[in-house]
Amino acid sequence: xxxxxxxxxxxxxxxxxxxxxxxxxxxxxxxxxxxxxxxxxxxxxxxxxxxxxxxxxxxxxxxxxxxxxxxxxxxxxxxxxxxxxxxxxxxxxxxxxxxxxxxxxxxxxxxxxxxxxxxxxxxxxxxxxxxxxxxxxxxxxxxxxxxxxxxxxxxxxxxxxxxxxxxxxxxxxxxxxxxxxxxxxxxxxxxxxxxxxxxxxxxx
Amino acid sequence: xxxxxxxxxxxxxxxxxxxxxxxxxxxxxxxxxxxxxxxxxxxxxxxxxxxxxxxxxxxxxxxxxxxxxxxxxxxxxxxxxxxxxxxxxxxxxxxxxxxxxxxxxxxxxxxxxxxxxxxxxxxxxxxxxxxxxxxxxxxxxxxxxxxxxxxxxxxxxxxxxxxxxxxxxxxxxxxxxxxxxxxxxxxxxxxxxxxxxxxxxxxx
DNA sequence: TTCTTTGTTGACCATTTAGTCAAGTTAAGC
DNA sequence: GCTTAACTTGACTAAATGGTCAACAAAGAA
Numbered sequence: 001x002x003x004x005x006x007x008x009x010x011x012x013x014x015x016x017x018x019x020x021x022x023x024x025x026x027x028x029x030x031x032x033x034x035x036x037x038x039x040x041x042x043x044x045x046x047x048x049x050x051x052x053x054x055x056x057x058x059x060x061x062x063x064x065x066x067x068x069x070x071x072x073x074x075x076x077x078x079x080x081x082x083x084x085x086x087x088x089x090x091x092x093x094x095x096x097x098x099x100x101x102x103x104x105x106x107x108x109x110x111x112x113x114x115x116x117x118x119x120x121x122x123x124x125x126x127x128x129x130x131x132x133x134x135x136x137x138x139x140x141x142x143x144x145x146x147x148x149x150x151x152x153x154x155x156x157x158x159x160x161x162x163x164x165x166x167x168x169x170x171x172x173x174x175x176x177x178x179x180x181x182x183x184x185x186x187x188x189x190x191x192x193x194x195x196x197x198x199x200x201x202x203x204x
Numbered sequence: 205x206x207x208x209x210x211x212x213x214x215x216x217x218x219x220x221x222x223x224x225x226x227x228x229x230x231x232x233x234x235x236x237x238x239x240x241x242x243x244x245x246x247x248x249x250x251x252x253x254x255x256x257x258x259x260x261x262x263x264x265x266x267x268x269x270x271x272x273x274x275x276x277x278x279x280x281x282x283x284x285x286x287x288x289x290x291x292x293x294x295x296x297x298x299x300x301x302x303x304x305x306x307x308x309x310x311x312x313x314x315x316x317x318x319x320x321x322x323x324x325x326x327x328x329x330x331x332x333x334x335x336x337x338x339x340x341x342x343x344x345x346x347x348x349x350x351x352x353x354x355x356x357x358x359x360x361x362x363x364x365x366x367x368x369x370x371x372x373x374x375x376x377x378x379x380x381x382x383x384x385x386x387x388x389x390x391x392x393x394x395x396x397x398x399x400x401x402x403x404x405x406x407x408x
Numbered sequence: 409t410t411c412t413t414t415g416t417t418g419a420c421c422a423t424t425t426a427g428t429c430a431a432g433t434t435a436a437g438c
Numbered sequence: 439g440c441t442t443a444a445c446t447t448g449a450c451t452a453a454a455t456g457g458t459c460a461a462c463a464a465a466g467a468a
Contacts, residue, residue: 001412001413001414001465001466001467002412002413002414002415002464002465002466003413003414003415003416003463003464003465003466004414004415004464004465005414005415005416007415007416021322022229022322022323023227023228023229023319023320023323024227024229025226025227025228025229025230025231025319026229026323027229028454028455028456029455029456029457030454030455030456038416039416039417039418040417040418040456040457040458041415041416041417041418041458041459042415042416042417044456044457044458045414045415045416046415049456049457050456103321103322106318110318110376110380111318111319113376113380114310114314114315114318114319114376114379114380115227115229115315115318115319116227117307117379117380117382118225118226118307119226119227119230124380127380128380128381131380158389161377161386161389162370162389162393162396164373164377165370165373165374165376165377165386165393166366166369166370166373166393166397167373168373168376168377169368169369169370169371169372169373169374169376170369170373172314172317172318172369172372172373172376173365173368173369173372175318175321176314176317176318176321176328176331176332176335177332178321182365182369185362185365185366189366189369189370189397192366192396192397192399193370193393193396193397195396195399206434206435206436206442206443206444206445207433207434207435207436207443207444207445207446208434208435208436208444208445209444209445209446211445211446232424232425232426233425233426233427234424234425234426242446243446243447243448244426244427244428244447244448245428245429245445245446245447245448246445246446246447247427248426248427248428249444249445249446250445253426253427254426
């Protein structure tokens, strides 16, 4: 019934790229339409506003990301190995993104969250929701590591907040200085926060 | 020679508040003029553009902040005490700002830096410059702590990057969830990163 | 074939926005 | 009190922006 269209997807892709490269506030509906090749009339056929589109794009992003995260943080993987893979995969992804566009992206949720938190309730809530999911992955890995006696972290939630803040801070830092190198320290930093003895490869 | 004016200062104050509450991209020149009570003609008498004003406001901010930072990070203070004071003073400032406007501000440099890094070269450079200054304070405190044998941190620069990313991440996190409580963990987190044994008050 | 639902288009409107300017006002210095 | 540099003002323009709409096109269902 009726014709089909991929305009919705094209709009969501476009808004993600534009927000990534610039910012939410500086991205206009006209730009989004130009980039996606969708006419403004069609934009308003699918979405009510820029905010509406951005929220949908975030949902879409998370929908694609979640299975990957579930795999990385599978309870069948050793707790600290989960965190290591998270760092490695995150780094790989940032390399891809930089190759594709020339600049470091960082974490769009964090950057966007800081930008819109006092402006757009709907977007803000969505972002908080997704960030909380990330937090849960960390927390469970840390709790498991503690339970197995690998680290000492009786308050897993607190440690998870630290790891999370550090990781996000580093990603944002990488974006600001446009340099992926700083991200290579992420794993070592997280191990430091968790109080894991440094694994000195040479001396071991 | 000629009349004097505080319009410049009023404009700088206004743009800071507006960027804080909203974002750089969503702040318009008209809003800045309304808030400061300065007419647009006068705006363009003093500044070339929004970017120009924002850059001046950052300079002004840092000019006021620097003496405070120099005091906190005075080499006459014990290294770890400097970091503690930095956390305490930072927290106090955030409390003030929240009382004044109802929302947590976080670090404007970091938030703004992540927003404009691919858009506005001039602002971006200024932000990087100031962030580097902050970094230097951390680094020198950490280096001193290491030299005094209080912590083990042969690579002070690297540790400083970690501490810095963590602190900025936490501030941004506080902004996103609009909750100052998370900032109370900052000192403990930094001590964790530096590998300082937890000072358990009760057991000591 | 024809009907109906779904999606597309370009023209259109009202506001907002950045930016200009000539004429006016104020105060410091002579 | 006069001059002049420093600042102010409001009216203006052009462009960008968000948003609407009626007419049109395509594709599946009857």
